[in-house]
Amino acid sequence: GAGVSQSPRYKVTKRGQDVALRCDPISGHVSLYWYRQALGQGPEFLTYFNYEAQQDKSGLPNDRFSAERPEGSISTLTIQRTEQRDSAMYRCASSLRQGHEQYFGPGTRLTVT
Protein backbone atom coordinates (compact mmCIF):
# COMPACT_ATOMS: atom_id res chain seq x y z
CA GLY A 1 0.00 0.00 0.00
CA ALA A 2 0.99 3.63 -0.36
CA GLY A 3 3.11 5.21 2.32
CA VAL A 4 3.06 8.78 3.58
CA SER A 5 3.39 11.24 0.74
CA GLN A 6 4.35 14.87 0.84
CA SER A 7 4.25 17.65 -1.73
CA PRO A 8 6.02 19.45 -3.05
CA ARG A 9 9.28 17.56 -2.57
CA TYR A 10 11.26 20.76 -3.09
CA LYS A 11 10.14 24.34 -2.59
CA VAL A 12 12.20 27.44 -3.18
CA THR A 13 10.59 30.69 -2.11
CA LYS A 14 11.60 34.24 -1.54
CA ARG A 15 11.78 35.73 1.91
CA GLY A 16 8.42 37.15 2.95
CA GLN A 17 6.31 34.77 0.88
CA ASP A 18 3.85 32.29 2.37
CA VAL A 19 4.23 28.57 1.70
CA ALA A 20 1.93 25.62 2.20
CA LEU A 21 3.30 22.12 2.59
CA ARG A 22 1.03 19.15 2.13
CA CYS A 23 1.01 15.76 3.82
CA ASP A 24 -1.06 12.78 2.75
CA PRO A 25 -0.92 10.15 5.53
CA ILE A 26 -1.36 6.43 5.22
CA SER A 27 -5.02 5.66 4.75
CA GLY A 28 -6.74 4.91 8.03
CA HIS A 29 -4.05 6.42 10.21
CA VAL A 30 -5.57 8.47 12.98
CA SER A 31 -2.50 10.37 14.11
CA LEU A 32 -0.46 12.75 11.96
CA TYR A 33 2.71 14.53 12.97
CA TRP A 34 4.85 17.31 11.57
CA TYR A 35 8.59 17.51 12.20
CA ARG A 36 11.42 19.70 10.99
CA GLN A 37 14.84 18.23 10.35
CA ALA A 38 18.07 20.17 10.04
CA LEU A 39 21.05 18.64 8.29
CA GLY A 40 22.84 16.14 10.48
CA GLN A 41 20.17 16.15 13.16
CA GLY A 42 17.14 14.12 14.06
CA PRO A 43 13.63 15.35 13.32
CA GLU A 44 12.30 17.98 15.72
CA PHE A 45 8.63 17.82 16.69
CA LEU A 46 6.37 20.64 15.54
CA THR A 47 2.76 19.55 16.01
CA TYR A 48 0.41 16.59 15.81
CA PHE A 49 -3.22 15.70 15.17
CA ASN A 50 -5.57 12.95 16.16
CA TYR A 51 -8.22 12.89 13.45
CA GLU A 52 -8.91 16.57 12.73
CA ALA A 53 -8.05 17.81 16.21
CA GLN A 54 -4.70 19.45 16.78
CA GLN A 55 -3.52 17.91 20.03
CA ASP A 56 -0.19 19.58 20.59
CA LYS A 57 1.40 22.52 18.81
CA SER A 58 4.07 23.23 21.36
CA GLY A 59 6.84 22.65 18.83
CA LEU A 60 5.76 25.32 16.38
CA PRO A 61 8.54 27.95 16.49
CA ASN A 62 6.30 31.01 16.38
CA ASP A 63 2.91 32.24 15.20
CA ARG A 64 4.02 32.32 11.56
CA PHE A 65 3.66 28.55 11.60
CA SER A 66 0.25 26.89 11.56
CA ALA A 67 -1.16 23.52 10.61
CA GLU A 68 -4.56 22.10 9.88
CA ARG A 69 -6.15 18.76 9.12
CA PRO A 70 -9.77 19.74 8.47
CA GLU A 71 -11.16 16.34 7.46
CA GLY A 72 -8.88 14.17 9.51
CA SER A 73 -6.83 13.02 6.54
CA ILE A 74 -4.64 15.38 4.51
CA SER A 75 -2.78 18.02 6.49
CA THR A 76 -1.26 21.33 5.50
CA LEU A 77 1.59 23.09 7.27
CA THR A 78 1.62 26.79 6.45
CA ILE A 79 4.48 29.17 7.03
CA GLN A 80 3.66 32.83 6.63
CA ARG A 81 6.17 35.55 5.81
CA THR A 82 8.97 33.05 5.40
CA GLU A 83 12.44 33.84 6.69
CA GLN A 84 15.78 32.32 5.74
CA ARG A 85 15.96 30.51 9.09
CA ASP A 86 12.84 28.56 8.05
CA SER A 87 14.92 26.70 5.45
CA ALA A 88 14.90 23.04 6.41
CA MET A 89 13.48 19.62 5.59
CA TYR A 90 9.89 19.37 6.78
CA ARG A 91 8.75 15.83 7.46
CA CYS A 92 5.32 14.41 8.05
CA ALA A 93 4.60 11.12 9.78
CA SER A 94 1.47 9.17 10.52
CA SER A 95 0.57 6.35 12.86
CA LEU A 96 -2.40 4.05 13.21
CA ARG A 97 -3.19 5.74 16.49
CA GLN A 98 -1.43 7.58 19.24
CA GLY A 99 1.48 5.67 20.72
CA HIS A 100 2.04 3.44 17.74
CA GLU A 101 4.83 3.26 15.22
CA GLN A 102 5.21 6.42 13.18
CA TYR A 103 5.80 6.15 9.44
CA PHE A 104 7.65 9.04 7.89
CA GLY A 105 7.17 10.62 4.51
CA PRO A 106 9.97 11.67 2.12
CA GLY A 107 9.84 15.27 3.30
CA THR A 108 9.64 18.69 1.67
CA ARG A 109 12.94 20.53 1.31
CA LEU A 110 12.16 24.22 1.84
CA THR A 111 14.70 26.82 0.80
CA VAL A 112 14.02 30.47 1.55
CA THR A 113 16.19 32.84 -0.47
Add this chain to the structure above:
Amino acid sequence: GESVGLHLPTLSVQEGDNSIINCAYSNSASDYFIWYKQESGKGPQFIIDIRSNMDKRQGQRVTVLLNKTVKHLSLQIAATQPGDSAVYFCAEEDLTGGGNKLTFGTGTQLKVEL
Protein backbone atom coordinates in the same frame (compact mmCIF):
# COMPACT_ATOMS: atom_id res chain seq x y z
CA GLY B 1 19.96 13.64 -2.13
CA GLU B 2 20.05 14.84 1.43
CA SER B 3 23.48 14.82 2.97
CA VAL B 4 23.41 13.81 6.59
CA GLY B 5 26.20 12.84 8.86
CA LEU B 6 28.44 15.86 8.19
CA HIS B 7 29.29 16.08 11.86
CA LEU B 8 27.73 12.94 13.20
CA PRO B 9 29.50 10.33 15.29
CA THR B 10 30.57 7.60 12.91
CA LEU B 11 30.85 3.88 13.43
CA SER B 12 32.77 1.92 10.82
CA VAL B 13 32.43 -1.86 10.76
CA GLN B 14 33.48 -4.64 8.47
CA GLU B 15 30.81 -6.46 6.54
CA GLY B 16 29.71 -9.47 8.54
CA ASP B 17 30.71 -8.06 11.91
CA ASN B 18 28.23 -7.06 14.58
CA SER B 19 27.46 -3.37 15.14
CA ILE B 20 26.50 -1.68 18.38
CA ILE B 21 25.08 1.81 18.31
CA ASN B 22 24.53 3.60 21.60
CA CYS B 23 22.19 6.32 22.68
CA ALA B 24 21.73 8.25 25.91
CA TYR B 25 18.23 9.58 26.40
CA SER B 26 17.28 12.55 28.52
CA ASN B 27 13.78 12.18 29.93
CA SER B 28 13.44 9.77 32.83
CA ALA B 29 9.65 9.80 32.26
CA SER B 30 10.01 8.37 28.75
CA ASP B 31 8.39 4.98 28.47
CA TYR B 32 8.65 4.18 24.78
CA PHE B 33 11.81 4.05 22.71
CA ILE B 34 12.36 3.55 19.03
CA TRP B 35 15.30 3.14 16.69
CA TYR B 36 15.06 4.64 13.23
CA LYS B 37 17.30 4.15 10.20
CA GLN B 38 17.68 7.01 7.76
CA GLU B 39 19.29 6.54 4.40
CA SER B 40 20.46 9.50 2.36
CA GLY B 41 17.57 11.34 0.76
CA LYS B 42 14.90 9.35 2.59
CA GLY B 43 12.74 9.73 5.65
CA PRO B 44 13.45 7.85 8.88
CA GLN B 45 12.44 4.21 8.74
CA PHE B 46 11.26 2.32 11.82
CA ILE B 47 13.57 -0.51 12.88
CA ILE B 48 12.50 -1.67 16.31
CA ASP B 49 10.87 -0.35 19.46
CA ILE B 50 10.82 -1.20 23.13
CA ARG B 51 8.65 -0.17 26.03
CA SER B 52 10.00 0.68 29.44
CA ASN B 53 8.70 -2.50 31.06
CA MET B 54 11.23 -4.48 29.02
CA ASP B 55 15.00 -4.40 28.93
CA LYS B 56 15.58 -6.33 25.73
CA ARG B 57 13.73 -6.92 22.50
CA GLN B 58 14.86 -8.83 19.44
CA GLY B 59 13.91 -8.47 15.83
CA GLN B 60 15.36 -9.83 12.65
CA ARG B 61 19.12 -9.29 12.98
CA VAL B 62 18.52 -6.44 15.43
CA THR B 63 18.34 -6.28 19.20
CA VAL B 64 17.51 -3.29 21.34
CA LEU B 65 18.69 -3.08 24.93
CA LEU B 66 17.28 -0.63 27.43
CA ASN B 67 18.95 0.35 30.70
CA LYS B 68 16.61 2.70 32.52
CA THR B 69 18.95 3.11 35.46
CA VAL B 70 21.49 4.99 33.39
CA LYS B 71 19.04 6.09 30.66
CA HIS B 72 20.87 4.22 27.95
CA LEU B 73 19.62 2.54 24.83
CA SER B 74 21.59 0.45 22.37
CA LEU B 75 20.95 -1.11 19.00
CA GLN B 76 22.81 -4.23 18.03
CA ILE B 77 22.91 -5.29 14.40
CA ALA B 78 24.11 -8.81 13.71
CA ALA B 79 26.13 -9.69 10.63
CA THR B 80 26.17 -6.13 9.35
CA GLN B 81 25.54 -5.78 5.63
CA PRO B 82 26.31 -2.96 3.16
CA GLY B 83 22.61 -2.14 3.07
CA ASP B 84 22.79 -1.29 6.76
CA SER B 85 24.88 1.80 5.99
CA ALA B 86 22.79 4.77 7.12
CA VAL B 87 22.29 7.22 9.94
CA TYR B 88 20.64 5.69 12.98
CA PHE B 89 18.56 7.71 15.43
CA CYS B 90 17.11 6.72 18.76
CA ALA B 91 13.88 8.41 19.79
CA GLU B 92 11.99 8.56 23.07
CA GLU B 93 8.38 9.26 23.95
CA ASP B 94 6.46 9.79 27.17
CA LEU B 95 3.24 7.89 26.45
CA THR B 96 1.75 7.97 29.92
CA GLY B 97 2.42 11.67 30.25
CA GLY B 98 -0.09 12.24 27.51
CA GLY B 99 2.42 13.61 25.10
CA ASN B 100 2.73 12.02 21.74
CA LYS B 101 5.86 13.48 20.33
CA LEU B 102 9.07 11.71 19.57
CA THR B 103 12.26 13.32 20.79
CA PHE B 104 15.16 12.25 18.65
CA GLY B 105 18.73 11.87 19.80
CA THR B 106 21.87 12.70 17.89
CA GLY B 107 22.28 10.29 15.02
CA THR B 108 25.13 7.88 14.43
CA GLN B 109 26.47 7.31 10.96
CA LEU B 110 27.08 3.60 10.34
CA LYS B 111 29.52 2.81 7.55
CA VAL B 112 29.93 -0.76 6.44
CA GLU B 113 33.25 -1.55 4.84
CA LEU B 114 33.53 -4.38 2.37
